[in-house]
Amino acid sequence: MRRVSIGIAVSWFWLCGSALAEELPAVLMIATGGTIAAVADGQGAYVSGELSPEVLVTAVPALAEMARLETQQLVSIGSQDMTPVIWLQLAKAIYQARQSEPDRAIVITHGTDTLEETAFFLDQLFPTGAPIVLTGAARPATVPGADGPANLLDAVRVALSADSRQRGVLAVKAGQIHAARQVSKRRAEGVAGFESPNGGPLGRISGGQVRFFRAPERLTQADLEPDLIHELPAVAIVHVHAGASSELLSVLPDLGYKAVVLAGVGNGNASAGMLATLGNLREKGLAVVRSSRSAAGWVSANVEIDDVALGFVAAADLPPAKARILLMLLLAFDVEFDRYQALFNQTRPIDWPQLAEP
Numbered sequence: 001m002r003r004v005s006i007g008i009a010v011s012w013f014w015l016c017g018s019a020l021a022e023e024l025p026a027v028l029m030i031a032t033g034g035t036i037a038a039v040a041d042g043q044g045a046y047v048s049g050e051l052s053p054e055v056l057v058t059a060v061p062a063l064a065e066m067a068r069l070e071t072q073q074l075v076s077i078g079s080q081d082m083t084p085v086i087w088l089q090l091a092k093a094i095y096q097a098r099q100s101e102p103d104r105a106i107v108i109t110h111g112t113d114t115l116e117e118t119a120f121f122l123d124q125l126f127p128t129g130a131p132i133v134l135t136g137a138a139r140p141a142t143v144p145g146a147d148g149p150a151n152l153l154d155a156v157r158v159a160l161s162a163d164s165r166q167r168g169v170l171a172v173k174a175g176q177i178h179a180a181r182q183v184s185k186r187r188a189e190g191v192a193g194f195e196s197p198n199g200g201p202l203g204r205i206s207g208g209q210v211r212f213f214r215a216p217e218r219l220t221q222a223d224l225e226p227d228l229i230h231e232l233p234a235v236a237i238v239h240v241h242a243g244a245s246s247e248l249l250s251v252l253p254d255l256g257y258k259a260v261v262l263a264g265v266g267n268g269n270a271s272a273g274m275l276a277t278l279g280n281l282r283e284k285g286l287a288v289v290r291s292s293r294s295a296a297g298w299v300s301a302n303v304e305i306d307d308v309a310l311g312f313v314a315a316a317d318l319p320p321a322k323a324r325i326l327l328m329l330l331l332a333f334d335v336e337f338d339r340y341q342a343l344f345n346q347t348r349p350i351d352w353p354q355l356a357e358p
C-alpha cells in the first residue's frame, strides 16, 4: 500500500513537474564548440568542442528550472576555425528557428577567439526580436574553476530577460553583457578577457539579476533572410607596423581578394608607400577600408589621409575583423561604393532587407 501511494505521489509530482516544465520559456541552445566544451588533459592542453551541448547543460542543474532548453550542435570547432561559410549555416539555423518559434530566445556557445566576429555578423542579420546571446569560456569544462557553467547560466538569464530586447545580438562572459558591435577579446587568456573598449559593457548579471546600464535602442529592422547572401567575398586584412612592406598588398588581386581592410596604425594610418599601393588597388577596383590596430577609438576620414581623393573608407569604430565583415556584406549586396562611408559611420544596424531590394 505504501509503495502504491509513493508511486501515486511520485507520478503526481512528475505530472506537476512536467506541467511546470511546459510553462517554462523556451530557449534554443546552438553549440559550435570552443573551450567551453573542451576536456583538458591535466597538463594544460585541451581540444576545443569535445563535449556535447547536453553535457554542458547537465553541468548547470539550475537551467532545468529556468527554461525548456532545446539543444542543437551546429559544429564542434575551436573558433579559430570559424569561417564565413559556417556563419551562413548558423544564420540559416537561426532564421529557421525564428520562423517556427519567433519568441524563442537563442543562446550560442562559441569559442572566445572569434566570438566577437560571429556576434557582429549575426547582429547585422538579426538586429531585433527575441534575444540572441553568445557565450564561451576561458577554461575547459573539466578543470577546477571552469567558467563555462556560470557563463552559460548567465547567458540563459540574459536571453530570458525582457530587458535584453532591442539591444541587438549580445555577448555574455564573466558577469558582463556586451553589445556585438563593441565586444572584443582584449586578453589572450584569462576569464575576464572580454571588454567593450568604446563605451564599456551594456550591463551585468549580479545576484542572479540581469541589469542593464543603458536604455535599449529602438531597433526596427526585420531579420535578414540569409539565403539572400549567396557568397561572402574574399576580403583581406593587412597589418601595418613600422617598416611594413607593400608586397603583401600588391598580390591581393591575383589571389582573388575583392577588398582589403588595413589594420593601420593610429587613425588607420600607413606609410606613404603602402598608401600609394592601396591607391593602386583602389584603381583596380578593390575596396579599401582603413581600420586601426589600436584597441579603441574612432577612425575618421580625411584627417592625415585624403580619403576622398584616394577613394578610401574610414572604418569608424569598427576594428579590422568587424570592418571586414561589414565590407563583405556591402560587397555581397552590391551596395554602391558612395554609400560605404555613411554605412560604416552608422552605429545603428543597417537595414539590409531594404538595401537588398533591387
Ligand code: ASP
Pocket (backbone or CB within 6 Å): 033, 034, 035, 036, 048, 077, 078, 079, 080, 110, 111, 112, 113, 114, 136, 137, 138, 139
Ligand atoms: N581557441 C578557443 C576557441 O576560440 C579559445 C576559447 O574558446 O576560449 O575556440
